[in-house]
Amino acid sequence: MRTRGFRSFRGSSGSGRSGGSGRRTRPAVAVALLAAGAAVLAGGGPVGAAPAAVHRTKQDQQEQQEQADGCDVTKSVPPSTDDGPAVKAIKARRSLVIGVDQNSYRWGARNPNTGQIEGFDIDLARAIGAAVMGDPEKVVLKPVATADRIDAIKKGRVDLIVRTMTINCKRMEDVAFSKPYFNITQRVLVPTASPAKNIDDAVKDQRVCAAAGSTALTVVTEKKTARQVVTVENQLDCLVLMQLGKVDATMTDNGLAAGQAAQDQTVRIVDGEAQPEVVGVAMLKDSTDLTARVNQVLADYYARGDWARSYEHWLKPYMLNEADRYWPGTR
The missing domain is CATH 3.40.190.10 (Periplasmic binding protein-like II)
Known part of the structure; x- marks a missing residue:
């Protein structure tokens, strides 16, 4: 380039x-x-770092977000x-x-x-x-x-x-x-050893990380099922905290999640996605x-x-x- x-x-x-x-x-x-x-x-x-597919049309995605946002x-x-x-x-x-x-x-x-x-x-x-x-x-x-x-x-x-x-x-x-x-949509990363199979499993009663000022933080906070929501300045800091065992999951958008999964083979993306954007x-x-x-x-x-x-x-x-x-x- x-x-x-x-x-x-x-x-x-x-x-x-x-x-x-x-x-x-x-x-x-x-x-x-x-x-x-x-x-x-x-x-x-x-290539295996790619998120699992959830099929929606572009219009469906945009209409769902418009309905949520108004x-x-x-x-x-x-x-x-x-x-x-x-x-x-x-x-x-x-x-x-x-x-x-x-x-x-x-x-x-x-x-x-x-x-x-x-x-x-x-x-x-x-x-x-x-x-x-x-x-x-x-x-x-x-x-x-x-x-x-x-x-x-x-x-x-x-x-x-x-x-x-x-x-x-x-x-x-x-x-x-x-x-x-x-x-994009919101996805959740967990350590490969985590038993979580989907977003609800990964978030419920867990320590979940998201970047301050991000849509991911809004989504995970509104779920109200996490044991603790940890905020960081940049989404890469969440990967560090997972590497150190200080959080159990990270919520971020699917593009950034795929990048983290490709960057670090010890984390994976769980099934399911939230809030088309x-x-x-x-x-x-x-x-x-x-x-x-x-x-x-x-x-x-x-x-x-x-x-x-x-x-x-x-x-x-x-x-x-x-x-x-x-x-x-x-x-």
């Missing part, structure tokens, strides 16, 4: 700011980062190539800052060989950056923690978030979203022209086959081999 021409902050992967060390220096985190590095160096994980999560402004005030201000500043993940294997993770952040979301972030700015040297990829995504946008630390961010009604009150670019690019609510520009990039990205190529490269071996299942398309 293309690595030159895009700058990235190397700061704390949990803080979302450059240059800090923060909580990510603890030894537990090093365990997972070493596992991630080994997985990247190995060049891939087993809003149309696919609604966004029409695509446009016009440069409005938000895009012009970014170009005048000569820097587009995109908030990304550097902890999620195959989605957004730092390659120890190159030092570059890479993955499915990173391919999309770079495509957006190149289209908006025209010059890759003017694009900055900045790691942002799960819990810090909305704050980072509202406080101007980033212009966009491309980080497996679920679109829902509550978040739509705070930030604007592009059209969806991926269908869609993922989008987030930005300031009043940046309507930027939203329209991102929607144009998404339309072009899919039409050129770039979405499919990125999916084939990063995700197909670890998820259901049905690309149509994951592209939300239009309605």
Whole structure:
């Protein structure tokens, strides 16, 4: 994948700011980062890491989420190539800052060989950056923690978030979203020795981990069956806690769950999934022209086959081999 021409902050992967060390220096985190590095160096994980299939149509998934949320999560402004005030201000500043993940294997993770952040979301972030700015040297990829995504946008630390961010009604009150670019559901990981067969088994009377500010945390909290809900700043920290025996299960979306199962052969995904959702690019609510520009990039990205190529490269071996299942398309 293309690595030159895009700058990235190397700061704390949990803080979302450059240059800090923060909580990510603890030894537990090093365990997972070493596992991630080994997985990247190995060049891939087993096909058996793919989640079990639960067949739903794209429209069924979207309608179920709309019914639960009470809003149309696919609604966004029409695509446009016009440069409005938000895009012009970014170009005048000569820097587009995109908030990304550097902890999620195959989605957004730092390659120890190159030092570059890479993955499915990173391919999309770079495509957006190149289209908006025209010059890759003017694009900055900045790691942002799960819990810090909305704050980072509202406080101007980033212009966009491309980080497996679920679109829902509550978040739509705070930030604007592009059209969806991926269908997901919530899944549960457990250690391979766990007797749990499904989500209910894995959660009931167990210590369950989820990232703060994530949809997974809302889902597991609303179940009200866990003995303890443990929150962490980034979803990779849940894998560390499972490795150390401090939690019994992790809830996260199916893409991230598949990445963790591929990254660590001592965990597996249980049967069943919860709350069909869609993922989008987030930005300031009043940046309507930027939203329209991102929607144009998404339309072009899919039409050129770039979405499919990125999916084939990063995700197909670890998820259901049905690309149509994951592209939300239009309605």
